[in-house]
Amino acid sequence: MNWNVLVTSRSFGTVGSEAVNILKAANIHVDYIQASEFERCIEQYDALIIGAHEFTSDIMRRCNKLKIICKHGAEIDNIPIKTAQEMGITVTNAPGVNANPVADLAFGLLLTIARQIAYTNKIIHMGQWKTATGTDIYGKTLGLLGFGSIGKNMAKRAKGFDMKVLAYDLYVNELSYEYSHVKLCGLHEVLQCSDFVSLHLPLTPNTNQLISHSAISKMKKGSYLINTAKGEIIDEYALYEALASGHLAGAAVDVCAVEPIHAESPLLTLDNFIITPHIGVYTKEAIASVSRICAKNIAAKLCGGSIEFSVTDTKL
Template sequence: MKVLVTALSFGKHSDEPLRILQDAGLEVHKNPLGRPMTEEELCQYIPDYDGLLVGVDPVTTKVLEKGKKLKVVAKHGVGVDNIPLERARELGIKVTNCPDSNSEAVADLTFALMLAVARKIPLADKSTKEGQWLRLTGPELYGKTLGLLGFGAIGRRVALRAKGFSMEVLAYDKYPDEKFARENGVILTGLSEAIEKADFLSLHLPLTPETRNIINKTTLGEMKQGAFLINTARGELINEEDLLLALEEGRLAGAALDAFSPEPPDKNNPLLKLNNVVVSPHIGAYSYEANKRMGMAAAQNLVDALQGKTPPNWVNQ
């Protein structure tokens, strides 16, 4: 059986994920383009393959329907918003993902971004290297209120890190882990309360029709004057025009963004010009450890599905 691997970071820091596929007797072909494939390119490649291990490439309905031999789409990641799950199920194609594989890495980056935007670290670094000596001032994280929108694997790990800063943690989730919250001193709240009380509001929601643009003119207006917004989830959770206005008007003290819509952002995106905005190129999952865990999980999901077993992370049953 033949497998197409389009995820560019698959096995980047370890050959163990690739060995899982090869040891299962699979013929593995890697993305030859050096970038995510387009819908048209996937349609050209996919008819020859039994399995697809995919990153952010658009696995559209058209792509799935072209995959006459396709049995499984294994996401090298957690979010599956680039794959039409229901249509895949109708076609008998299993879709899997890799929950928990990048949780520690994204939680680390979340705190790195919070500290960076609060203490103006990128601006301090840049100005000092340019020969200036700006004694920039910013707020402490210690003792502040952290609002989490999304309390899944990543949100829970962010909450654990917040304990080291003696932060009060408020969390909103449609299906919260009440036991974890109770044992770790996290206060479960409604959406509005988490937004209104947070000094730092951090996004850890999946992208769904309900969550798209959840940060908009209305919700930004509910945030505390001088609060900070952090997004290590999906760019589409934020209406960027509304965020820009809130930052320019001084209602928010700053924002730290690891995700944009589209990606990469246009170089003329005005958010990139603001000194109170810290950005990174969607690197939340890019730790050595997370890359290995994710690759091995994606590979095992794909192998199990092709061998007729139930993959451990089958999301469209």
């Protein structure tokens, strides 16, 4: 039997041919579309490989052929899981694959904003050769909000800089020996005592705009904020005010509340604000791995086999 899979993820199969070949070998036809065309044609497909765009319950309820949704990544907040469970649609993701790439980027952003790397590069390109004074990282305190796989990898990187690490995570109660340099503590202590605060939390009703005016006011004067998690965790106007006033020395983010960021955002007028276009998982190795997981799960669902990383535990 022939099956059809729709791909809306921009990066699926862009590194190597293994993932696409897995689907072809299982007689699964692959179509690629832009997310803007998704609602028009999704009802025709047996399987979906989805990126970060929204998939509403109303649209899903029209998808009588759909048997499996594979998130090309780890976060599944854009997929209505309850509706999928009601309809018997399997939903999978690829947890852990992005842990090292995102931690690499987060620590890279920390280095970049602290040592004025992006700013000095920009002014040299503008024809100015002048120095800028940065901040030491070695021996400072790194605060981690969220201590899952990415947060843990950040802690490992911080150890090489002899940083003290404070971590806030409601679901972590004890630490193994390899994290002996990490102290679990409350949110306020992390904010008040850290020279650098890095966000690694999922987006939930409790974390939406967690970094508010009030939270930022508790942060050390002259500290830095890093966000490679979800843009909605930060109140962006509060961030702008803190950066413009000098309360925060700098912020570096890979995400924002609305992507792409609005061209008129006041944050873009600030030299102490760095933004990258949501590239945390965009390494060749991570893309190839996530694509392979998605392809294998679709082939297993449609043709028979073992599915990995199901978040719905439904059966065909």
